Amino acid sequence: MSTKPAEALQGLRQAFADSAPADPVLRKQRERALERFMMHGFPGTREEAWRYTNLRNLTRRVFVTAGDGAISSDQLNACRIPDLQGHLLVFLDGRLQHQLSDQNLPAGLRLSHLEAQDSEDSGQTLPAFSNLNTAFNQDARLLQIDANTSVEKPLYLLFVSGQNEQPTMLHPRLEISAGTNSRINLVEHHLSLAQDENLVNSLIDINLAAGARMNHTRIQDASKKSFQICRVNVDQARDSHYTHDHICLGSALARMDIHVSLSEPGAEVELHGLMLGQGRQHMDTHTQVDHIAPLTQSRETYRCVLDGKSRGVFNGKVVVHRDAQKIEAHQASNNLLLSDQAEIDTKPELEIYADDVKCSHGATVGQLDKNALFYLLSRGIERTMARSLLVFAFADEIVAGIGEPSIRHAMEKRIVSQLPDGDRLREFV
Amino acid sequence: MLKIDNLHARVEGREILKGLSLTIGEGEVHAIMGPNGSGKSTLVQVLAGRDDYQVTSGSVTFLGKNLLDLAPEERAHEGLFLAFQYPVEIPGVNNTYLLKAALNSMRKHRGESDLDAVEFLALIRDKMKLMEMDASFLNRGVNEGFSGGEKKRNEILQMAVLEPRLALLDETDSGLDIDALKVVANGVNSLRSADRSIVMVTHYQRLLDYIEPDFVHVLSAGRIIRSGDKSLALELERRGYDWVLKEALEESQA
Secondary structure, eight states, rough: OOOOHHHHHHHHHHHHHHHHHHHHHHHHHHHHHHHHHHHHBOOOOSSGGTOOOOOOHHHHOOEEEEOOOOOOOOHEEEEEEETSSEEEEEEEEEOGGGGGGGOOOOTEEEEOOOOOOSSSSSSOOOOHHHHHHHHHSSSSSSEETTTTOOOOOOEEEEEEEOOOSSEEEOEEEEEEETTTTTTEEEEEEEEEESEEEOOEEEEEEEEEETEEEEEEEEEOOOOOOOOEEEEEEEETTOOEEEEEEEEOOOOOOOEEEEEEEOOSSTTTEEEEEEEEOOOTTTTEEEEEEEEEEOEEEEEEEEEEEEEEEEEEEEEEEEEOOOOOEEEEEEEEEEEEOOTTEEEEEEEEEEEEESSSSSEEEEEEEOOOOOOHHHHHHTTOHHHHHHHHHHHHHHHHHHHOOSOHHHHHHHHHHHHHHTTTTTTHTTTOO | EEEEEEEEEEEEEEEEEEEEEEEETOOOEEEEEOOTTHHHHHHHHHHHOOOTTTEEEEEEEETTTTTGGSSSHHHHTTTEEEOSOOOOOEEEEEHHHHHHHHHHHHHHHHTTTOHHHHHHHHHHHHHHHTOOGGGGGSSSEEETTTOOHHHHHHHHHHHHHHSEEEEEETTTTOOOOOHHHHOOOHHHHHHHHHHHHEEOOOOOOOHHHHHHSEEEEEEETEEEEEEEOOOHHHHHHOSSSHHHHHHHHHHOOO
């Protein structure tokens, strides 16, 4: 059963009426998406995929669509990753800010508007938030990396929520098409200028052609009162390689769905994630990897550190399709609970329809290692700092895997800054 | 330096130390020997403040303070150091962090300012040379993937950096080949001084060939049943523990 708080849905209709585009094709596409969404409303906890994540607080709000916000270059410089030398694209409240973005992208990298598609049947089974995104996205973009192009510097996509008076909904939409044997490092960074209660509902579709390699780092450090929903769909062709590092710090409620299809032999995916919850934050990651073709590999490592009354969810689904022989799928979910009231629900899900496969999964839930803590104390390190040092070390196993040094350092500093006694730890990172 | 009086301690409801008394003067080196399960490791763990162990009676005075009132980190600040029998691996915390955090914590307690990076590195390099350790070790996780010998050397390195007043060495010789034992012993000997005391817990006389004790004690069933000088260790090596246990039993019955 779905929740249908009448007011929230009425609010969506109103927002839709206020923002519907003139272009008839686009308008039709959006209307259909909205109707598909309205049929079921927001997902409820009786749906297996939403069992541990209750959207009650989200559906109590009426979100408006974003107006034209503004951000100064000073504000921008204060929030961007300082030492990241890359091609910067700034999206404010979902819209690309040309004057703040790099004007010239390197050869072989093209950014354009994503055209509306008027196909009658598509999307019938799309998830609710994907339909919502289609109904409302404002500045949908297509990013193309030409075949055999190696983009040297990272492409830095900065998604900023501006200062809005009312809870505002943003629906970033990106389609990325990586050509044969292309290479790119993509950094997706979400943050807020104010302590807003916005809903950010991102949808990213990624296609990797044969031999393409993509490193995708996603940092979600938005307002701790906001709602961050994100879906990433990845389709991988022969011998392509996709790495995804996700650092989840912000929001009241975060839900990440990542769905990877390994469609041709030799495709490999690595998914890594860190969720750091405090207070009453709720963080949920659902991964699904479909081994459709033989000789494909997936590797997932997820860590979650929960303090206060925060709650974490990890659901890692792996489907090995019939005839997908000689695949490897490994998954680990390690979780650290720092308080009695924190809670994690972690679940691996394996569906295997082939017989010659190597699959492993493991989940741990624990507290700080007593022996390690005593060891540090016995060296005269104060208890608070010893604990913070161990928490940091646990989290850093994920952060240390990020390839781009400037992001790694920024994230280490950021994590340390929210740990007790963090000032004193800072000198170590 | 340290006065232990009639100490009783239990772990998981089982009494391990049953009225242990021991006095250690400044600059003295004591060896505590005894069969397995006699309470040797429990003694040093209790002294270092591990909370799995429950002291039920008795007292321990360290440099005039009631040691049992202090948290483990406070004991370290007062100058107590435990070299672990099984040093803990802490992936993700590198050795430099640990040494720097520990040293600065000690300095803060003594009212001294933090060492800057240059001073710190100079100090560490010096001590690492003493322990014949490679510079690459600094960037590795604490004890992560270390061999048995490397772990024990690392313990003594930490001791050399922290300069404790009282060092408890818990089976520091176990798992060492002869070359590693010499390095470790050399490190310990270089730290001997008139105001630093050392307690070595060991099974074997071998360690005592390299670090000569002033006193040797035999621990059995949670009590010290015999004390002597280093010749006692040699006698134990030759004759085993049975005769001491027997004599102690006869004395207690007499």
